[in-house]
Amino acid sequence: MRNEDEIWRLVEAKRAEYQALADRVWGMPELCYAEARSVEQHREMLEREGFRVTTDLADIPTAVMGEAGEGGPVIAILGEYDALPGLSQEAGIAEPKPVPGETSGHGCGHNLLGAGAMLAAAAVKDWLKANGIPGRVRYYGCPAEEGGAAKGFMVRAGAFDDVDIAISWHPACFAGVNEPVSLANTRIDFTFHGRSSHAAAAPHLGRSALDAVELMNVGVNYMREHMPSDARIHYAYLDAGGIAPNVVQGRAKVRYLIRARDVQELRPLVERVRKIADGAALMTETTVETQVISAVSNLLANEPLEAALHTNLERLGPPPFTAEDREFAAAIQKTLREEDITAAYRRHGLPVEKDKPLHDAIVPVSSKGAGMVGSTDVGDVSWKVPTVQARGATWAVGTPAHSWQVVAQGKSPMAHTGMVHVAKAMAGVALDAIRDPGLIAKAKADHQARIGGRPYESPLPADAKPALGMSLAE
Incomplete structure (x- = not known):
């Protein structure tokens, strides 16, 4: 059995547990720095898996880290679990219908992001133990990506000082390597x-x-x-x-x-x-x-890690969506405008395929979209250590982020399929790095070349603190 086949089998064996974790977090949407129940779900899962758990990471009550393995390189896999205000929505239906008594919703798919990232980390943990290979894998549960810059505070506090490489992902309409462009x-x-x-x-x-x-x-x-x-x-x-x-x-x-x-x-x-x-x-x-x-840095690219991630995605092939997945995605697309669907393809430099509600191919690494970009606190991690991000196909093509349509798809079988698919790719990259010190060396050399004479300097003022207890979404 090839190593990638073994790690993908380990991911597949755990999929039900982590789909359930994603669904539980979907059902308790919590805003920036208030993710008390969500982080508790992640902490409990880390302990159940046998990770060595650190709570209150960087003195942030809703940040958590789990580590497994001994010696060797340190591979960080980053997850998130914060929600957005004003996006309450019932799951599994293609019409706007808020959940009674709830105002927030997982309109950026972070319920999937955190569960998928931990799934990858847990599979790597099991692989290290089964094979007796030196190496450490860490799952970083990161709160407050939506406006709170928690990763920036975590970087400033030294939480990533001994990390060799970092891996993450984000739910999206397409599967592929995330184009490393964002705004500070x-x-x-x-x-x-x-x-x-x-x-x-x-x-x-x-x-x-x-x-x-x-x-x-x-x-x-x-x-x-x-x-x-x-x-x-x-x-x-x-x-x-x-x-x-x-x-x-x-x-x-x-x-x-x-x-x-x-x-x-x-x-x-x-x-x-x-x-x-x-x-x-x-x-x-x-x-x-x-x-x-809050304040965040722009993303830095890393070509060796991006190549490794794309190779894993190509070996996996596209997510195995079902006819039922496509039917639900088609119903979601009927709630969108044609320009939403067209813009999604153009953002990734792809030809428009109006008859495909789900995209069933891996976006080429060479695809360069011309669309506008947002911001992410992963940028600060990318200035500290070599970092790569994937995109996982979990939504109907054209679904705009921060919308009720994202929330409606957040517990669907197609979202679960996309999450597990990208977890396999992330676990594969982690394995590549652990087994091949040359990949880490190339990633670090690429990182240093991009930084040049500009070492990381936090955009946060020295006296800035995480906005705990403050509603950043009002």
């Missing part, structure tokens, strides 16, 4: 303080914090013409000053998300936004205070 970003809260007064009897005595927020937003909107074309700036009101229009608003708060191609390009943009906030305060005779909530 910073989230900052701007709180303006003015002076309340009666808006009719004494407006001249008031100083409106809401006016300051609105002027800041106008200033940033004018700034958009004069920043790099791939940079992005978004904002959301957290506190508009109350519901009484006859009171001059004495306090108002806005959250800004500033994105740029890399950390070097991000820093000057952040300073420009800060100056606009100061100007808005000056114009309104208010004051402004700021708090950095």
Whole structure:
């Protein structure tokens, strides 16, 4: 039996347990840094598997790490389990139907992400034990990817200092190597303080914090013409000053998300936004205070690991979807717009196939999409150690991330199939690295070449702390 066949058999043997884990976490959607029940599910599974478990990793109550094996290289496999607000949805139906009493939902598939990553780590653990090979595999349960930058805090705390390579994945419409492109970003809260007064009897005595927020937003909107074309700036009101229009608003708060191609390009943009906030305060005779909530780096590629991952995916072949899977995916596609489906193919540089609700091929590594990109705190791990990510085909083609359609598909047989498929590929890469020190050496050389003279520097301010107990999604 070939080694890849053996590791894939070990993954397959555990699939039912980890499909159940994914479904349990789907049923308890928890937001950024509040994943108490979800991390408990992951901790219990790690202990049941015999991993050496570390809780409160990096002093984050909802972060956990399990390690198995002795000596040899250290292979990290990264999982997540946080959900999103406002995406409550029943599973298995192709129409929007919120779950009664629930407001959040797994609209980015992190219930699958965490379970699939741990499944890969557990199979590698069993393989190391069965073969008596030196090596350590670690599962990192990472909270707060959606806005909290937990991995950035974990990197800063030294949680990855002795790791040789890191492997992760993300649910998607296609199976293949994740194109290693993302935007660095910073989230900052701007709180303006003015002076309340009666808006009719004494407006001249008031100083409106809401006016300051609105002027800041106008200033940033004018700034958009004069920043790099791939940079992005978004904002959301957290506190508009109350519901009484006859009171001059004495306090108002806005959250800004500033994105740029890399950390070097991000820093000057952040300073420009800060100056606009100061100007808005000056114009309104208010004051402004700021708090950095999170910050993440852009992703770094790693060609040796990407080649190893693609080889494993090609050996596996496409996910073995069933006729029932395709039928459900087709029903989901009927809720999408044609442009959603077309954009999904173009994002990956693929020809559009309108008659295929599920994609049953491995995306070539050479495929280069032209679509817009988001951000991920995996970027900070990729600056610290050589990192590779897969995409797993778990959704109907065209399904937009952060949507009710993702939640509806989150417990489906096709989602389980895609999760197990990518777990086999990740476990295969881990095995390749453990058995071939040359792969790790090449990955580290590639990593150093990309960093060049710019060693990792956390985009988080030195005094920034994980936003525990704070709703990052309001």
